[in-house]
Amino acid sequence: MGYPHEPHPKETLILSKHFGDAGARSYDGWVKCGGYQALKRALAMDPADVIEIVKESGLRGRGGAGFPTGLKWSFMPKERRKPHYLCCNADESEPGTFKDREIMRWTPHALIEGCAIAQHAIQAEVCYIYIRGEFTEPIAIMQAALDEAYREGVLGGNAMGTNRRIDMYIHRGAGAYICGEETALMNSIEGRRGNPRIRPPFPAQQGVFGMPTTINNVETLVSVLPVLNEGAEWYKDLSLGNPKSTGTKLFSVCGHVRKPGNYEVTMGFPLGELVNDLCGGMRDGRTLKACIPGGSSVPILNREETEACLLDYEGCVEQGTMLGSGGVIVFDDSADMVYQIMRLARFYAHESCAQCTQCREGTAWTVRILERILRGEGEMKDLDLLLDLSEQMTGKTICVLSDSCAAPIVSGIKKFRDEFEAYITGAKQPVAALT
C-alpha cells in the first residue's frame, strides 16, 4: 500500500514513522521531527564510542547478510593513515524488496544523518550513496536533501560547526543487479565493470579506490539514529525474545496478499501473522501455498514453514531459509511454482556478471532446462541435472549470485517436486508461450 496510510496497530513505527509525511523531507521538517540530534550526539563522541554503542545495540546489516554493524565498523583501521570511505548501498534491486526506496523518498535526511554518523565512526570524509538508477524519484529527493544539508552546514568543510569535513556524493547505478553486491558496487563507483572482487582483501582493508571502506545498507544506516537517540539498551529491547536479532525491520510484502506494502515490525515477529493479519491474508477462495521471506535469493518456504517462521535472522534459519533483505514474496494456491522458479532463474541468468564459470553458464543452462520442462519436453533425469547444476552453483563462486539462483531451485524441487513431475509426465499441460 502506498503512503500515506494508517499503520497497522501491530507495527512498531520507528524508521517508517514519517513515511507519508511530505513535511519531513525538508531540512526544517526533519529537524522538527527531532532530526540531526543523533548526529549531534555522535559528533560529540569519540568515534570508538559510537562504534561501541552500535555494537551494544545488536544492530545487524539489513541488506541481506545480517552482519553485526558495529563489528563491521570496528574492522576499519583505528588510525586514519589514508582516506577512509563509506559507501551507502542504495542499489535496492533484490526482487520483492522496496523498503530503501521508501526511506529515501520520505526521510532523505534520515539517511544523510545515518551516513554522517557512520562516517564519523569510521573516520571517512567521503561517502558515496550508490542509488539504483531506476529510482529516479528517490534520487531527485536525495539530491535535493543533500544540497539542503550542504546549505545548512550539516555537510561540507565545517560539518555541524565541528570544523570537520563530511562530504557525500550520490552515484547512480546503471541497471545492474550485481552492483548491489558490495565489491561490485565499489568497482562500479570506480568506473569499472561491476564485477564482484575476490575477498580477501576485505573492503575494510582495501575497498573503493584501494582505500579502507565500509559498505552499509540504507536501512542499516537509518537504524543507527534510534540507537543513538534512545540508547543501545532501548534498541536491544525491541526484540521478541531473541537477543541476537534486535530492533525493528521493514518488510516489503508482495504477491498474492490483499494488502501488499511495507510493514515495520520488531525482530522476531511471526511471518504467518504478517501475511495473514497485517497484509490481510489471501484473496477470496485462495490459500497460502508458499513464501519467499527474504527477497528472491533465499530458499522457498511451504505453507507450514511459513506459518511457523519467526522473522528474525535465527528464526528464518530454523526454517531452512534466510531473513535476507526482508522482501516477502507470497504465493497462493494458484501459483505455478515451476513457472515462478523459471522466472527467478531467468532473472539471475540475466544479471550474472559472467565472471565465474558456474554462474555464467550454470544460470543460463538452468533456465534452458526449466523452460524445456515447462514446454513439456522435460525428462525425469532433468531434475537430477538441475540439482547437480545447483550443487555446482552453490558455494563455489566469487559472490553468491549463483547460490541465489540455486536456492529456490533446490528448495522448489524438494518441496514442490510433484509440480515438476506433472509437466514431465504430461499430467499438466505444457505452457504454450513462455513469457
Next chain:
Amino acid sequence: MPALLINGQRVDAADGATILDAARAAEIDLPTLCWYPKLPTVGNCRICVVSVEGEDKLLPACAATVAEGMRVETESAAALDARRGVLQMLLERYPADHLINGGRAEPRNEFEEYVVRYGVTPRAVAAHELSLRQGDERPGDPMISHDMSLCILCTRCVRACEDIQVVGVLDVAYRGEGAQIVVGADGDPDKAACTWCGECVRVCPTGAIFEVMPRERFGESRVAADRVVRSICPYCGVGCQIDLHVKDNEIARVTSPTFEETTPNDGSTCVKGRFGYDFTQHRDRLTKPLIRKGWVRRGGRWIWEGATGAARRGGPWQSMTEEGRGDKPAAPPRAIGKRIRDLSLLERITADVRDRATTPETWYQPFREATWDEALELVTQELTRIHADHGPDAMAVFQSAKCSNEENYLLQRLFRGAFGTNNVDHCTRLCHSTSVSAMQDALNTAAASGSMREVEEACDVIFIAGANTTETHPVFGVSLKRAHERGAFLIVADPRRTELAARADVHLQMQPGTDVALLNAMLQHILAEGLENWSFIETRTHDFDTVRKAVQPYTPERAAAITGIPAELIRAAAERYARGPNTTTIWAMGLTQHLTGHDMVTSLLNLILATGMIGRWGAAMMPVRGQNNVQGSSDMGAIPFAFPDYQAVADPANRDKFARVWGVDPKTMSLVPGLTVTEMAREGSPVKALYIMGENPIISDPDIAHAEAWFRTIEFLVVQDMFLTETARYGDVILPAASFAEKTGTFVNTERRIQLSEQAIDPPGQARADWEILVDLSNRIGIKSPFSSPADVMEEIREVAPAWAGVTYARLRGGGLQYPVPHDDHPGTAFLFADRFPTADGRALFHAVEYADPGELPDDEYPFVMNTGRMLYHWHTGTMTRRSRGLDAREPVATVEVHPDDAAELGLADGDMAKITSRRNSIVISVRMSDRVARRQIFVPFHFREAAANLLTNPVLEPHAKMAALKVTAVRLEPATVPATA
C-alpha cells in the same frame, strides 16, 4: 615463512603466497585456466579449487593465501567434482565433438587437455542447450584473428592487454551467457589503439585468439613443431628472447619464453618480434652469389670488360629520386574490415602488399649467378689489388648492427689485420655516436649504466628525452607504461606528442633541436633551488664550476623563449627530476641525431651528474640502442677509433696485442682512427673499395641522391646481404647471407646483456652465415682464421676483450650475461658506477655546453621543420619488415604526419598526396593528419624507398661524432600535382 601441508607433503611458502604459489613451488600440479603468471589474479574460472581443512567451502588456490599449519588437499573428491563441473559447464558452450568417444582425438589446447585429464565427456554440439560463444573476430586482420566459439572467457587476454601491455583493446562486454570478448568499442582494433603485439595470442588457453599465418599454412590443427629453438629477436635493442617453432625447415610461428624465465622481455614481444619473421622465407631471398655482368675471368684473373664511368653501375632501374614516381601498384587500404578470402582472386593479388616493396626484376638484370668460389675469388683479388694500388686508406668497411658479435669481430679483424685500415664503422654513426662521444668524454663509457628491469621496478621518476619508446622499443616502452601505472612520475621531452608524451605527467614539447637550452635551464633551476646533489658532485666529479657558470644565463624564461616550453613546466620538470629519489634518464635518436647532438647529450649528462642520478638501482642512465646488436657491434670494434672493448686504436700497446693474437705484423696496422660511415660515402672520400655487410646506406644515410652518385663512382663494392637491397644494386659482388634464424651467434642488448641466438633453420639455397663467409674470406686473404663455429670466435673475443673474459656459450644459455663479465665466475653486472666511473681517477667530468641552433632553420621558402624517425610496424630501411606480410599490411604506404590545422591551410586531407621539398630534393607522400606533431612540424618515417625521407635530409655533420643531422630539415609542403601512382 608459513609451512603448510599439501596432500600430506610439507611445503614452506613465502609470506603472502597463495596456495597455488606454494603448490607450484613444490611442483604439485594444479589445473589453472584464468590464472596466468604475471597477470592479476581474478579467480573466475574456479578450476583450481582445493579442499582446506576447517573451511566449509572449497577455496580457489590462485586467490587464497596460505596460513601456518594449513592442510590442503588438491585432489579431494569435492575438488575433483567441482573441477569436472567447471569443465562440463564450459564444454556446454564449446565445440569439442572430436573429444567424444573417450577422447581418441588429440586435445588441441590447454583447456582440452584438462577435459581429457579429468575424464569429462563433452556433449555433442548438436545436443547443447547453450549456444557456442560469440565475440569480436577481427575479420581481415593480417596477423591476429579470433574464433570465439573456442573462448572460455578466462579473460587472460583482457588482462594481458590491459595490465601487461597497458593498452586495453580487449574487454568483456555484455553479461550473463551473452558475455563475450570484444575488441574496442566497435570491433575495430585500429580505433582501439591496438599495437598488434600478440600478447593476447600468447596467453589464450584455447586458441580462440590465434595468429593468422601459421593457421593459413598449417590448417586448423595444432602446429606441431619439429623443434623449438631459442633465438633473439632481430629487430630493436631490447633483445627479446623468442622461441622459433620450426616445421619442415621453416619458421612456423614465434612464441615468447614464459614469464618465469629470466629474459629481458619477461615473456612479451611486440608486433615485429611475434609476426615479423616471414621475411626469412620471402621469395626475394638471395640464394646464390651474384657477380656484376662485365666481370670475366681470363687467365686466372678477373677482368672488368663492361661499361666504364657512370654507366658502369647504371642499371635499367630508377634512381632513388625517381623511385616515388614509378608505376607501383596502388597500396591497399589498411587491411581491416574484409577477410582476404572474401576478396576476389584478382583483388587478392593486387592486395599482396609484398609486391610494392620487393626487389624489382630489373634490379637482377645487371647480375649473373656465380659460385661461391668465383665470388670469393673475385672479392679477394680486388680487395687485395686495391689495397696494393691505393694503400690502406682506400679500404673501408660498413659493418652491421644486425649481425652477431662474432661476425662483427671477424670483419673488423679482417680489415684492421689484413688491410691495416681503421676505416671501420657501422650504423651506430647515425644512431648513438654522439651519445658515445659525450659519454666517453664525461664518463669514459659507451653503454647504458643500468637495466631495463630496474626502471620498471625501482625508479621514481622517468625522464625521457627524444625517445618514442613505445614504437621504437615497444617491449621496453610497455614496461615504462607499467612503471607509470605503478606510480612513477613520467617526464617526456619531445617535439612530438608521442604515446608516452600523451600519458606523461609533464610533456616538454620543445621546438626541434633546442634541447640544450631546455636541459641547461633545468640544471639552472635545480641549482637555483639548491636541489643539486653536493656530496655526489664533490666526491664523484670534476669541473662542476665551469658548468655552474655556463648554465647561469639559462633561466627558465630564456629557455622558454628558445624552446617554446612554458617556464613553469621547465621548473616543475627540473624539480621532480632532482627530487627523485631515484630518477632514470632515457634518451634516443631525438637527442643524438642533431648537428648539436654531442652537446645535447653532454648537457643531459651534466644534469645526471649534478643530481647524482646514476649508479643506483632505479637511477639509471639509459641511452636506448636501436638495433638488436648496435651495442655489440660497437663493443666488437666496429667503430673507427677502437678495437674490441673500446681499446683505442691509437695506443700502440693495444695494436701490438691485437696484432699478436691475429698473427699479423703490428707495423702493417694503423694507429690512426679511421673514417666514419658518414665520411666514407661522400664526394672526395679516399675510399675505393667498400665492403658492406648487412647495411643499406642508400636509404639510411642523409642526402641519398648524393650518396647514390658516390656509390656509382666507387671502384669495387661488395655487399653481403639477405636481399638485393637498394645499396646492393651498385655492388660488384653480392654475397647471399643467412638470416638471424639461420645462424648461431651472440647479440648485446641495450642493457649490455649478451645473449645467445641459436640456429633454427638452414639458409635458403647456397646462402651462408655471415661468419662462415668471413672466415672463408679471411683465410683466402691471408688472415689465419681457424674457426669452425661462432663459439670458437667467442673464445678469441674473450682473450682480447677484458670485459668479456668470462663469457662462454654455455654460460649464455638462459638469461645471458650483462657485461662486464671479467672472469669465469663473475655473475655479470646489472648496474654500473656504484662507486666509481671508469676514468683514470674514478671521477666523472663535467663539460660546459652552450646552446646553438640546430642547423637548417625554417624560412619563408621552407617553412616546415621535418623530423624523421621510425614507426611501430617498420624497421629502418624496410628490408625485412616490408617483406613481412602482416607488418607491411599495417603500414603499406609512406605517410607524413601533418598537423590538422596545417593540413587544412594547405588544403590537404587524410590520404591526399603531398609533395615535400627540401633544399636538396623532393618526395611525394601520403598525408596522415595527426596532432602528434606540432604546427609547422612534420614527421616522415624513413622506411619507404618510394618516398625516401633521406632524399631530403641535410648531409651536414656533427663535429665530434660525425653524426648526420637527421632530425631537423627545413622543408616546404604542398599538395602534389602529379599523383605518385598511376
